[in-house]
Amino acid sequence: MKILLVEPAFPIPPKSKNHKNFLPIGLLKLHDYYKSKGLKTKLVRGNKSKSEIGTRFKPDQIMITSLFTYWSQYVWDSVKFYRDNYPTALITIGGIYASLMGDQPDFKRKLRKYNARVFFGIHKGAEKYANNHILDYSMLSNPSPIDYQIIHTTRGCPRNCEFCGTWKIEPKFESKRSIRDEIIKRKIVFYDNNLLKSQYIEDILNELITLKQEKKILWCESQSGxxxxxxxxxxxxxxxxxxxxxxxxxxxxxxxxxxxxxxKEQIDILCEGGYNFKDIYIFMLYNWDIPFDEMERKRIKCWEWGVQIADCRYRPLDQISDKYNPRKEQTNEDYHIHTEAGWTDALVKQFRKNVRRQNICVRHSFIFYSKDFERKRTKDEIMSALKHKKTKEAKIKYLKQINADYWIPDVITYPEQV
Ligand code: SF4
Structure with missing residues (x-):
């Protein structure tokens, strides 16, 4: 029995292919799990021809993963590609998009068209295997070697936020007591949906603290907030x-x-723990039920606190395409614009722009943003004159006098003002 595991050709830039946010960890678990059962397995990324896969590797089963619902087209492109190349193989589609939408009429119609089937949720066998074995990351060492590892200490999430699909895909919240034996690399990325909710969070953190003191790990990062x-x-x-x-x-x-x-209380807890304000990020969902003006007030609060914003544009869970283009005027035909709460294409793009500029200011401790500064087009004499202005007011007055291009994060900024 030969199994081919496929990550569709998602629009991930090659340099981000092995970025810690995009590693196809589910496929890796399946790969090692089936291999441990004595099956022949191959993991490929994108639509690979028979000669690239190896003419002697004729898969009996092809398992294709999926990610965001709005990347659905890449999944179906892969399904078509592999169905054309291997007409008799059993094709299964799993992952986030499949779990969320696999029971919808359009999905089912396509399954029939390509003679494929859907897999919902987590593969228990592969998950159990991964909990007790070290995964072979070398499988994914192309295009660049992986110097970090992915860990799940929990699955699911006990909260039921309406805009989130986690609790639909992983309905049972489960926590691991220990991860110490799983650690094989010095950089650890947690893919938990809600790490702190683990019932063993203190034990897990104590293990990590010991490993850090022993210099066995360098840093950790949590993909979710x-x-x-x-x-x-x-x-x-x-x-x-x-x-x-x-x-x-x-x-x-x-x-x-x-x-x-x-x-603010939560930020202060992190700061008391030893973090700097500018290293803390606040996740903000925009183009959603909170209107633009209120989002701007939230943005300005973050500016006052000196923390950065990780903005996330809302797309409904059943959105199967997204053609958002920051450089073009667009409509609801191109991507989801949450008009119910007064959002327009211009407001969506403006909010994103304001956040980006504000984050630059926070990171560099600037009191204003300037495109000319960012592109290093500002003359030396202007830079030097600004340096000599001691107060924020004096700097802004000077910028006004010389008619400079600048933006200050302190005020609500609407599209027509830019
Ligand atoms: S993972 Fe986060 S957004 Fe999703 S249900 Fe849990 S708390 Fe809510």
Whole structure:
């Protein structure tokens, strides 16, 4: 029995292929699991011809993964490609998009068309195998070697946020007691949906702290944000995260401006733990139920606090395409614009732009943003004159006098103002 595992040709730039956010960890688990059962397995990325796969490797089964629903077309392109190349193989589609939409009429129609089947949720056998074995990352060493490893300490999430698909794909929340024996690399990336909710979070962090002290690990990162409500309940976790080597902690501010006191409390817990304000990110969902003006007020609060924003444009869970283009005027035909809450294409793009410019200011401790500065087009005499202006007001007055291109993050900025 031969199994081919396929990551579709997702639009991930080659330099980001092995980026810690895009590693096809599910396929890797399946690969090693089936191999351990004595089956012949191959993992490929993209649509590979028979000669690239090897003419002697004729798969009996092809397992194709999927990711965001709006990348659905890449999945079907792969299904078609491999069905054409291997007409008799059993084709199975799994992963996020398949789990969320595999029971929808259009999905089912395509399954019939390509004589394929769907797999929902997590593959228990592969998951169990991965919990007890070290995965062979060399399988994915192309285009660049992987010097980090992915760990799950939990599956699922006990919260049921309406915009999130996690609890639909992984309905059962499960926590591991220990991960120490799984650590084989010095850089650890956690793919947990809600790491802090683990019932063993203190044990896990203590293990990491020891490994860090023993110099067996260098740093950790959590792909998802930290649950701020857990931080509030257990403020000692702020220090533990820092000691365990977690970089760039992120917390979510999904709801209205009124939450700002809680969010500040959560930021303070991280700062008391040893983090700098500018290393902390606040996840913000925009183009969603919170209108533009309120999002801008939230953005300005982050500016006052000196923290960065990780902005995330809302797409409905059943959105199967997304042609967003930041350089073009677009409509709801191209991508989801949340008009229900007053969002327009211009407001969506403006908010993204404001966040980007503000983050640059936070990172570099600038009081204003300038495109000319960013592109290093500003004359030396202007830079020197600005340096000599001591206060923010004096600098801005000078910029106005010379009619410079600049933007200050302190105010709500609408599209027509730029
Ligand atoms: S807390 Fe995060 S992972 Fe959990 S349901 Fe909400 S958005 Fe999803």
């Amino acid at each position: 930290f649950d701020g409500r857990v931080l509030e309940e257990k403020s000692y976790l702020g220090k533990m995260l820092k000691k365990a080597g977690f970089l760039y902690p992120r917390i979510a501010w999904d709801w209205g401006y009124v939450q700002f006191k809680e969010i």
